[in-house]
Amino acid sequence: MKHAKNYIYPAIIAALAVLLILSHLQATAYAQPGTANDPLVTQRYVDERIAVLQAQITSLQNQLGNIEPGTTTSVEAGVVPFTPVFVPRGSTLIAEAGAEFILRSGSANVVAGPNGLVDVTAGQDIANGQPISRNHLILVPATDGRGLQIISDAWLMIKGGYSIVI
Amino acid sequence: MLLDSLKNNIYMAPMAGVTDRVFRALVHSHGAGLTFSEMVSAKSIVYRNKNTARLLENAPHVRPWAVQFFGHEPEILAEAIHMLEDCPFDIVNINMGCPMPKIVKNGEGAALMTNPPLAGRMIEAAVRASSRPVTVKIRKGFTPSSLNAIEMAKIAEAAGAANITVHGRTRDQYYTGTADWEAIAAVKKAVKIPVIGNGDIFSAEVAVKRLQESGCDGIMIARGAMGNPWIFSRTVAYLETGVMPPEPTQEEIIKTAIAHLNAVAEEKSNIVEMRKHLSWYTKGMHSSAELRSKINSAKTSQEMEALLVPMLDKAK
Ligand SMILES: Cc1cc2nc3c(=O)[nH]c(=O)nc-3n(C[C@H](O)[C@H](O)[C@H](O)COP(=O)(O)O)c2cc1C
Numbered sequence: 001m002k003h004a005k006n007y008i009y010p011a012i013i014a015a016l017a018v019l020l021i022l023s024h025l026q027a028t029a030y031a032q033p034g035t036a037n038d039p040l041v042t043q044r045y046v047d048e049r050i051a052v053l054q055a056q057i058t059s060l061q062n063q064l065g066n067i068e069p070g071t072t073t074s075v076e077a078g079v080v081p082f083t084p085v086f087v088p089r090g091s092t093l094i095a096e097a098g099a100e101f102i103l104r105s106g107s108a109n110v111v112a113g114p115n116g117l118v119d120v121t122a123g124q125d126i127a128n129g130q131p132i133s134r135n136h137l138i139l140v141p142a143t144d145g146r147g148l149q150i151i152s153d154a155w156l157m158i159k160g161g162y163s164i165v166i
Numbered sequence: 167m168l169l170d171s172l173k174n175n176i177y178m179a180p181m182a183g184v185t186d187r188v189f190r191a192l193v194h195s196h197g198a199g200l201t202f203s204e205m206v207s208a209k210s211i212v213y214r215n216k217n218t219a220r221l222l223e224n225a226p227h228v229r230p231w232a233v234q235f236f237g238h239e240p241e242i243l244a245e246a247i248h249m250l251e252d253c254p255f256d257i258v259n260i261n262m263g264c265p266m267p268k269i270v271k272n273g274e275g276a277a278l279m280t281n282p283p284l285a286g287r288m289i290e291a292a293v294r295a296s297s298r299p300v301t302v303k304i305r306k307g308f309t310p311s312s313l314n315a316i317e318m319a320k321i322a323e324a325a326g327a328a329n330i331t332v333h334g335r336t337r338d339q340y341y342t343g344t345a346d347w348e349a350i351a352a353v354k355k356a357v358k359i360p361v362i363g364n365g366d367i368f369s370a371e372v373a374v375k376r377l378q379e380s381g382c383d384g385i386m387i388a389r390g391a392m393g394n395p396w397i398f399s400r401t402v403a404y405l406e407t408g409v410m411p412p413e414p415t416q417e418e419i420i421k422t423a424i425a426h427l428n429a430v431a432e433e434k435s436n437i438v439e440m441r442k443h444l445s446w447y448t449k450g451m452h453s454s455a456e457l458r459s460k461i462n463s464a465k466t467s468q469e470m471e472a473l474l475v476p477m478l479d480k481a482k
Pocket of ligand 1: 173181182184204205261262264303327333341345364365367374381386387388389390405429
């Protein structure tokens with residue numbers, strides 16, 4: 001093993017040296033004006049290219065200018081944010097398929113048929129009547145009356161369709 | 167109805183820690199069309215809390231006036247209103263705009279805007295329990311992604327509210343940024359009940375402009391009246407005569423501050439509460455920063471008055 005190691009370092013150094021020489025050759029090739037790799041061009045050609053690039057820059061700047069005023073709204077189109085909702089004890093929250101929620105305070109139990117809700121955070125189903133864990137992301141699989149029975153005054157973060165029965 | 171018979175439609179807003187009995191009498195004498203109590207917990211009325219009873223005291227001549235309730239249980243709100251049936255006030259107001267965490271955490275104040283069905287039940291319960299008009303105070307929304315002032319106003323209207331005040335900020339703005347008067351005007355267009363606009367009215371000139379431009383049936387002033395009851399007299403005079411009276415002189419301001427101080431001293435209320443009022447009165451006056459730091463260590467009304475009197479001379 002010791003023997004083999006001794007061969008590795010000279011090999012690496014040799015490889016690096018080859019790379020260095022190659023890149024040097026390439027650099028000198030570019031640096032050589034008037035060759036195929038670095039042709040001489042006319043002033044008119046340069047001016048035209050600059051004019052084209054300048055037009056592109058101006059157009060991009062204008063587009064940016066159009067976007068900026070709109071960015072002051074904090075809700076982006078297509079992004080549905082979680083909204084905070086207060087639900088007092090004794091009420092029922094019925095959610096639609098795809099709705100997601102997080103219980104932030106208070107307590108609540110699952111209202112569902114045989115298939116329950118999905119506790120995404122725990123990676124488990126939660127069945128009818130079971131308590132919801134705080135700060136877990138819960139997903140509602142179907143629009144069939146599934147939701148939450150609020151046991152003590154609760155704050156939820158909700159995304160998607162729902163209704164509250166007080 | 168009573169709300170139509172107010173002497174004008176320029177309201178002094180409810181402000182916890184500010185709009186006590188003395189302050190309300192002061193702005194009333196300067197022409198405010200309606201004054202509000204500090205917010206009162208419905209629950210603490212039902213539990214007969216002594217400190218809450220103080221909030222319901224009012225100078226007999228300061229009428230009409232409104233008591234503002236906060237809570238989140240319709241039955242408790244109804245019970246509180248019922249218990250106060252013989253208490254001399256004229257209008258019930260329900261707070262659905264307070265942004266403070268300890269209120270919102272309990273599902274009260276602005277939290278009710280996140281649950282419109284519950285808000286509706288609160289208003290219905292109050293209307294059923296009350297022999298007086300029930301009014302509601304909301305914000306533009308809870309967060310920028312839940313701007314539901316119009317929905318709330320429609321719910322309030324359907325539940326029997328006599329009018330609705332809209333503060334043009336979201337809950338999460340608290341008192342930062344600027345009040346959105348376009349959102350207020352949009353509510354005005356959406357409902358038939360009177361809409362009162364609120365937010366960032368800091369001068370009589372702005373008061374007139376907001377009243378005329380928003381289409382609102384009235385306006386409500388909060389911070390703009392701190393140390394400046396003349397905001398009411400000037401606005402009202404302009405609306406009645408078309409001529410804007412001049413700003414009060416320093417002498418007038420200091421005289422009013424001393425009268426306010428003496429009224430508070432007579433009430434034997436906590437004189438320390440007067441410190442903030444005095445710093446509002448003297449804001450912008452010559453060497454007011456120095457004066458304010460002296461006021462903030464003054465412990466008696468005599469000490470405070472002694473600091474104010476020299477300001478009268480400087481005014482001349
Ligand atoms: C110190 C302070 C206390 C307040 N207390 C209450 C209150 O008890 N009830 C309420 O509905 N609003 C309360 N507010 C909100 C005001 O009534 C008003 O809606 C808000 O200040 C915006 O109006 P402005 O820009 O004229 O100040 C309070 C505001 C401040 C600054």
